[in-house]
Amino acid sequence: MSGVRVLVGTRKGAFVLTADGKRKGWKVDGPHFGGWEVYHIKGSPADPNRIYASQTTGWHGQVIQRSNDGGQNWEPLDNKFLYEGEPGTHKWYDGTPRPFEFKRVWHLEPWPNDPDAVYAGVEDAAIFRSTDGGHSWNELPGLRGHKSAPDWQPGAGGMCLHTIIIDPSNPQRIFVAISAAGAFRSDDAGKTWRPINRGLKSEGIPDPDAEVGHCVHRIAMHTSRPNVLFMQKHWDVMRSDDAGESWQEVSGNLPSDFGFPIDVHPHEPNTIYVVPIKSDSEHYPPDGKLRVYRSRNGGNEWEALTSGLPQSDCYLNVLRDAMAVDGLDPAGVYFGTSGGQVYASADAGDSWAPIVRDLPAVLSVEVQTLQ
Amino acid sequence: MIRVVLPAHLRKLAQVGGEVQLDVQGPPTQRSVLDALEASYPMLRGTIRDHVSQERRAFIRFFACEQDLSHDPPDTPLPEAVAKGTEPFLVVGAVAGG
Numbered sequence: 001m002s003g004v005r006v007l008v009g010t011r012k013g014a015f016v017l018t019a020d021g022k023r024k025g026w027k028v029d030g031p032h033f034g035g036w037e038v039y040h041i042k043g044s045p046a047d048p049n050r051i052y053a054s055q056t057t058g059w060h061g062q063v064i065q066r067s068n069d070g071g072q073n074w075e076p077l078d079n080k081f082l083y084e085g086e087p088g089t090h091k092w093y094d095g096t097p098r099p100f101e102f103k104r105v106w107h108l109e110p111w112p113n114d115p116d117a118v119y120a121g122v123e124d125a126a127i128f129r130s131t132d133g134g135h136s137w138n139e140l141p142g143l144r145g146h147k148s149a150p151d152w153q154p155g156a157g158g159m160c161l162h163t164i165i166i167d168p169s170n171p172q173r174i175f176v177a178i179s180a181a182g183a184f185r186s187d188d189a190g191k192t193w194r195p196i197n198r199g200l201k202s203e204g205i206p207d208p209d210a211e212v213g214h215c216v217h218r219i220a221m222h223t224s225r226p227n228v229l230f231m232q233k234h235w236d237v238m239r240s241d242d243a244g245e246s247w248q249e250v251s252g253n254l255p256s257d258f259g260f261p262i263d264v265h266p267h268e269p270n271t272i273y274v275v276p277i278k279s280d281s282e283h284y285p286p287d288g289k290l291r292v293y294r295s296r297n298g299g300n301e302w303e304a305l306t307s308g309l310p311q312s313d314c315y316l317n318v319l320r321d322a323m324a325v326d327g328l329d330p331a332g333v334y335f336g337t338s339g340g341q342v343y344a345s346a347d348a349g350d351s352w353a354p355i356v357r358d359l360p361a362v363l364s365v366e367v368q369t370l371q
Numbered sequence: 372m373i374r375v376v377l378p379a380h381l382r383k384l385a386q387v388g389g390e391v392q393l394d395v396q397g398p399p400t401q402r403s404v405l406d407a408l409e410a411s412y413p414m415l416r417g418t419i420r421d422h423v424s425q426e427r428r429a430f431i432r433f434f435a436c437e438q439d440l441s442h443d444p445p446d447t448p449l450p451e452a453v454a455k456g457t458e459p460f461l462v463v464g465a466v467a468g469g
Contacts, residue, residue: 035380059430059464060380060418076384076414080422 004326005070005368006334007051008342009038012360014053016071019355023332023346026355032074033065040107040321043070043368047115052134054105054120062104064120066134077134081105081122084141090124090152090159100124100144107321109164112171119190121161125152125178127190140190143176148195148212155179155215155234156280162320163219167226175229175244180215183231185244196244200233218320220262222269230272230299232262232320237274239299250299255286261323265348266331270298273325273333273349275318284315292335294349308352309343316341322362327369336362373399374459375408381419381462385412390459399454401433402445419462434461 002021008014013031032038036055044050049070055063062081065074081102089097103123111117116133126144128137143149143161152159160179167173174186175196182197200214215234222228231238231247235258238247251257256276265271272295278286285291290309293302316339326332331348340359345352375391382388393407402425409416416422419431425445427433432441436450436458452458 034383057380059378059428060384061428062417063384063414079417082423 002328003370004328004332005043005048005370006324006342006344006355007041007043007071007364007366007368008336008359008362009041009053009321009364010336010340010360010362011037014038014041014055014071015356015359017342017355021328023326023328023344026344028356029071031360032071033063036063037104038363039104040364040366042108042110042366044110044115044118045112046110048368048370050110050115050133052108052110052118054108056104062102064105064108064134078130078136081120081128081137082139083126083144084139085145088144089150090154091150093154095153097150100126102126103158106160106162107164109166112166112168119164119166119174121164121176123158123160124154125159125161125181127161127164127176129190140186142186142191143184143193146184146193146195148181151212152178152181153213163216165219165221165229167221168223169226173226173243175219175221177216177219177231179217180234181212182214183216183219183244196240197247198245199240199247200238201236201249202233203235217260218262220264220272222264222266225269228269228298230262230264232259232274234258234280237262237299250295252295252300252302254293254302255291255304259318260320261318261335263323263325263333265333266325266327267329268296268331271296271348272299273323274302275323275335277317283317288312288314290314290316290337292333292349292352305345305349305352307350308345319363321364324365324367326367332367334365334367336365338362372456373404373407373453374456375404376459376461377415378462378464380464381415384414384418387412398448399460400446400448401440401443404449404460405445430465432463432465434463435459 006017013034015030033055041053051067053065064077087100092098107121109119120128163177165175184193218232227243229240237251239250289311292305316337323335333345336342338361342355373393
């Protein structure tokens with residue numbers, strides 16, 4: 001009997017939500033690490049019982065946790081994230097240089113075929129890798145050492161590396177995204193990197209060909225088409241058909257092209273999902289209506305998905321790592337909100353229902369499809 | 372035997388219930404007590420002091436015998452009552468919130 005396990009990171013701990021393949025009756029387990037912020041929690045594709053979690057507080061800093069039994073028991077691992085060599089500087093909000101300083105892990109990306117290999121995207125922006133199941137971490141310094149790094153500036157949430165995508169057809173190729181530096185690609189397993197931001201237009205950047213400085217909120221890829229990328233930028237929904245070499249806007253008829261998450265249908269590589277947010281100064285949905293928008297043709301033409309979602313007086317946000325899709329058929333789509341709801345659709349977005357309504361503010365949602 | 376009281380988050384992380392008791396060689400100092408604490412509970416490394424500089428994290432304070440020892444040099448001997456085990460060494464999370 002197939003099933004799903006939804007991994008939810010919140011401002012006050014982690015929660016594990018499980019259901020069978022019908023995705024109707026849910027078991028809620030948690031909080032794990034109660035009182036700590038859990039920026040991200042994600043399972044290994046190679047071993048679904050292996051789960052990694054990033055746990056932080058302002059008092060005690062970073063903790064990395066690992067479960068080997070599907071999230072029932074946890075073991076704290078190495079939390080030493082040391083930049084390789086001289087930290088160097090980036091630009092602060094006022095444009096002055098500021099040393100890179102590790103603050104927290106935003107995103108954990110387990111390697112597709114090795115449960116002991118996992119990447120970590122951190123603030124201040126850098127990428128780390130563990131090949132021993134999280135017992136030690138080493139930076140891949142080529143990214144932070146890129147010639148553009150002294151010009152990187154933080155977004156409002158900090159200068160975070162929040163997206164890591166590994167090309168399943170070519171493990172040498174890795175995509176990352178940094179707020180507010182932009183997207184980068186490595187073709188040599190993380191040794192060297194180059195910006196892939198051609199075609200992005202960002203208000204406030206006078207140079208239309210600026211190599212960096214773009215506030216990329218999220219990138220998504222379908223595993224069957226690793227050269228096709230979809231991006232939710234600060235403003236604008238974008239698409240690349242050449243692995244990031246160039247980008248075209250596909251915002252089309254969206255009521256707002258500001259937002260945070262973007263994801264791809266598990267079986268239809270041209271079907272994508274976003275959650276429009278009114279603006280960067282308001283951070284809630286347009287018209288007080290929580291609507292997921294779906295495009296079935298890779299962007300530009302979007303339909304509102306509203307069944308089961310609040311269509312009045314709704315003023316919450318959905319953060320960049322807080323949307324996920326399962327691998328079942330029909331596809332499941334999930335997202336969590338700053339109001340503590342986790343919504344699920346078992347019919348590819350046609351209808352929605354909350355799994356839980358009153359969790360702490362949701363920071364991340366991942367889902368594992370269990371056989 | 373040195374007695375150490377941890378804040379709730381760290382008690383849970385270290386999976387200890389109440390006070391922690393540590394053997395410390397020589398006159399106890401902040402440094403020697405925290406070294407012994409981290410040796411017994413490696414998951415606490417980096418959560419009280421910075422991994423590299425070994426400086427106290429900004430929102431952590433150290434108290435003992437009704438004194439704030441947070442700004443004492445790390446090799447200053449702790450009060451005699453702590454050394455004798457009659458008073459605990461307190462690791463405190465700074466009060467935050469409204």
